[in-house]
Amino acid sequence: MLPPLYDQKSRIKLLVLLLALLIAGATVVYTNVLVQRLSEREQSQIDLYAKTLRYIINTEDTKNLPFLQEQIIEANTTIPVILTDGENINDAKNLGLGKGLSEADSVRRMNAVLLDMQKRHPPIVIELAGGVRNYVFYQDSRLLRQLRTYPLAALAVIASLSMMAYIAFSYSRRAEQNRVWVGLAKETAHQLGTPLSSLVGWQEYLRQSDRFREEPIVEELGKDIKRLEIITERFSNIGSVPVLKAENLYHTTRNAIAYLESRVSRKVKFSIETDLPLDTPACLNVPLFDWVVENICKNAVDAMDGRGSITLRLRRVKTRREWWRWRKPRPQVAIDITDTGKGISKNKLESVFLPGYTTKKRGWGLGLALARRIIENYHEGRLFVKWSEVGKGTTFRLILNQ
Structure with a gap:
């Protein structure tokens, strides 16, 4: 049978694993809730953005245009959007294409982003006068994309840290066990040394004694001494690098x-x-x-x-x-x-x-x-x-x- 500590080790490991899974699951669920809320908020912002564009394009009242332009259109600094007429790109914001690009490179990249947007969200249609339609395409903001990947990144970091902690703990435990084994071996070899030397002396004394010189007990004692010497050598080898x-x-x-x-x-x-x-x-x-x-x-x-x-x-x-x-x-x-x-x-x-x-x-x-x-x-x-x-x-x- 095992001591209580070893007997309970499997249960402790299972408990730690279940606790880690519970924390990981709670993290994923909570993050998904935040992602859903932020996604709904961005959807509302884009709907308002599209309605504002439709109003600006169709209205003849220019009194409120600066306010709308500043507070809604220009206030969107995070959500990537592209406005098209179905064939050409009329406007684009927050695409993050970089600076110093030629016109041809910019158009090529915007078209690539547009294709990605078409796969992710259906466009918002803007009805204009004369039956003309414009389309607002958009994709998730960088913050929302990062938040979507956060659980995986967090789990990867937690797993890495847990592995490092486990390795460090195992190394420390093995080192401690090694010190115990080596210390025990050295002490045992040391303790055996004194009585062994005494037994060797007594055997030599009996060999030189006229009374016990021919007795079989002397030879048997020699065999036991030899065995003790082997045991002492074994413990000495454990206590040092063999x-x-x-x-x-x-x-x-x-x-x-x-x-x-x-x-x-x-x-x-x-x-x-x-x-x-x-x-x-x-x-x-x-x-x-x-x-x-x-x-x-x-x-x-x-x-x-x-x-x-x-x-x-x-x-x-x-x-x-x-x-x-x-x-x-x-x-x-x-x-x-x-x-x-x-x-x-x-x-x-x-x-x-x-x-x-x-x-x-x-x-x-x-x-x-x-x-x-x-x-x-x-x-x-x-x-x-x-x-x-x-x-x-x-x-x-x-x-x-x-």
Whole structure:
């Protein structure tokens, strides 16, 4: 099972996503309301503009013409309009064609704008004396066009900022986790150093003692000391940048499971198969690699209740190129570790790598989390569940660079 924080993480993510969608939806709806109101206002302005033009053209009373010209016709400084007689352009305002254009260029651009206006809004007809008609074409103001695109721009900015915040938070969290792991590893290695030195001294004392020199206990003590030295070296490697070397993958894997074979139930059968030449190298740190294989195999033994088979198969895999890596990817090899245990349900395939996840009554649930960290952070490889079926078993895939 997982600690409460990890157990609730999916629900928290869903809640944040729903809240973000709610805010985005409210923004779009409110902006659309403003756009609709502004569009209706501009429509009213254009209707008044057309009526004023009709009045100015048809009236013989010149008394009010300056007022109408100034307060209505010239007051329109935002809505692009074109007045035509059906064939020729008689007047145009607010088209934003730019300065310094030749007459031919201006006409060409106005005709292009006119075609766009005809597609967007039906013209307003101005009835003149003698059955003559003029037509007022118009399009949305620049402010209205900007307001229409505002929701998309706002959502893009919010999404970008959210992504940046998520990346920064994830980086900060990973950095903090790394500091915790490294600090724990250094402290553990330091704490093991003192009693280990004492045990080495006691073993040497017993070897030189006439009473215990020939006793098997001295040799067994030596084996345990050797094991403690390996564990200390592992923690020391986590606490610093480990040195990776090209090692024989088959022999290194064989040595890693040899230690386990003599220390687990005899009803568990280990086997190693390979599709690779026996001299195939892989870039790895042997103590840490052994630790990864040991953690995965120990979990497999527990999942099988001490009875079953564990098969390790070495194979070549197609190199996956990551888009964020600038350098050319190196050839890769894989180790598939398959057991005949209880299997993992599909909704737990990623949870098994979270710190604290465990199905056992004892243990901290750090084995697979530590294994993935060793492979991905220190070896630039990958560790994941390739296949699992409840009641049949599980296959972990471990990918390394050559």
